[in-house]
Amino acid sequence: MxxxxxxxxxxxxxxxxxxxxxxxxxxxxxxxxxxxxxxxxxxxxxxxxxxxxxxxINSLGTNLLTINTFGTEQVKLTDDSIEKLKAVQGIQAVSPAVSGRVTVKRDRTSAQVSLTGTNSAYQDVREMKVAEGRFLSDLDIEYRQKIVVLGSETAQTLFGIESPIGQHIQIDGTSFKIVGVLESKGGSMGQSGDDIVIMPLSTAERLIKNTAISTVYLQGKNNANMNFVMAEVEMTMKRLFPNGTDEYSIFNQQDLMDxxxxxxxxxxxxxxxxxxxxxxxxxxxxxxxxxxxxxxxxxxxxxxxxxxxxxxxxxxxxxxxxxxxxxxxxxxxxxxxxxxxxxxxxxxxxxxxxxxxxxxxxxxxxxxxxxxxxxxxxxxxxxxxxxxxxxxx
Structure with missing residues (x-):
């Protein structure tokens, strides 16, 4: 050997x-x-x-379902339909949203940014973290408070290194108080997640003069039963809008991941x-x-x-x-x-x-x-x- x-x-x-x-x-x-x-x-x-x-994809939120409507009168999401979606088995949180493009201005600095009007659950559903200040609360929505939470890029554009908390900005000519700044999420699916302002849903509807909820985010309790939850959501939407199945889409984030x-x-x-x-x-x-x-x-x-x-x-x-x-x-x-x-x-x-x-x-x-x-x-x-x-x- x-x-x-x-x-x-x-x-x-x-x-x-x-x-x-x-x-x-x-x-x-x-x-x-x-x-x-x-x-x-x-x-x-x-x-x-x-x-x-x-x-x-995960930065968009985990266990996420998204309902998008196509802006027709046939399918119009209301507070009542949102409550019925909340009641679906396996749903942990629901966050309706309206969106648009607005002009934000501070002194001589202005910029075009994305506007999202939503509720307090949006932070958890979309996994957003607050770097400074606070996020929206249910009372803000109830009393139509003129407050906003800024994305990190928007805050940087308007205030530089200065803290924006407690200060005011003009959004399409209306004054809003800044209560929070989000941590940077970076780019996501070709779009910046930081060039944004978030305000209470009720306030945003009045600002953009549109009460039609175009998007609803639904967060499942766990990833294992998301297919079941999606089937339940589809059935709920068919019951709510039996003749409008072509006027909305339901998107499962897990499908995109797969x-x-x-x-x-x-x-x-x-x-x-x-x-x-x-x-x-x-x-x-x-x-x-x-x-x-x-x-x-x-x-x-x-x-x-x-x-x-x-x-x-x-x-x-x-x-x-x-x-x-x-x-x-x-x-x-x-x-x-x-x-x-x-x-x-x-x-x-x-x-x-x-x-x-x-x-x-x-x-x-x-x-x-x-x-x-x-x-x-x-x-x-x-x-x-x-x-x-x-x-x-």
């Missing part, structure tokens, strides 16, 4: 000496290096994109497959260089066989050389892939998510490539006739 281990160790040392003394193997490893690093970088970028999209997950998984597999082709090309390069090595070392093989080396020893020697070549390329490829991923993350603002399993699989695949493409040259070397090999010039 010790002799066998010593033989393998000696073969590894010989393989390393061969690589060190010959520039061709180093060039051959480029195929493996590029392949492994490509797999790591492309899949890591795809995973990062998936996490980024998932985070953006669709995006399917798309990104397919993209990840495609990118991984494209990068995997580089590994196969690298394997062909290893096979070619090993065949050249067999030809160059024919006399050496003949001498080894003449002094007692068996076919198995020659086969093992060249197979180990191929594996050492591919494993070194795999290690360098892993380091190059991680380094390139970090550079892309820093300079191109890409989200990169490394996976230990992907890194390990890419390295093992590089070893597999070394074994598969090293078998043929190793087998050819082991079959050489020692007398003919010694005569080879």
């Amino acid at each position: 010790k002799v066998k281990e010593l033989g393998i160790l000696q073969s590894v040392k010989m393989a390393l000496r061969s690589i060190k003394g010959n520039k061709l193997p180093l060039l051959t490893m480029l195929g493996i290096i590029i392949g492994v690093s490509s797999v790591i970088v492309l899949i890591s970028i795809a995973r990062g994109s998936t996490q980024n999209v998932t985070s953006q 669709t995006m997950s399917s798309v990104t998984s397919t993209m990840t597999m495609m990118l991984g497959g494209i990068a995997g082709i580089s590994l196969l090309v690298g394997g062909i390069g290893i096979m070619n260089i090993m065949l050249v090595s067999v030809s160059e070392r024919t006399k050496e093989i003949g001498i080894r066989k003449a002094i007692g080396a068996k076919r198995r020893d020659i086969l093992l020697q060249f197979l180990i050389e191929a594996v050492v070549l591919s494993s070194l390329g795999g290690v360098i490829g892993i380091l190059a892939g991680i380094g390139l991923g970090n550079l892309l993350s820093s300079f191109m603002s890409l989200t990169v998510s490394y996976s230990t399993s992907v890194i390990l699989m890419s390295f093992l695949f590089s070893l597999f490539v070394g074994v598969v493409f090293g078998v043929f040259p190793a087998n050819k070397a082991s079959r050489l006739n020692p007398i003919q090999a010694l005569r080879f010039e």
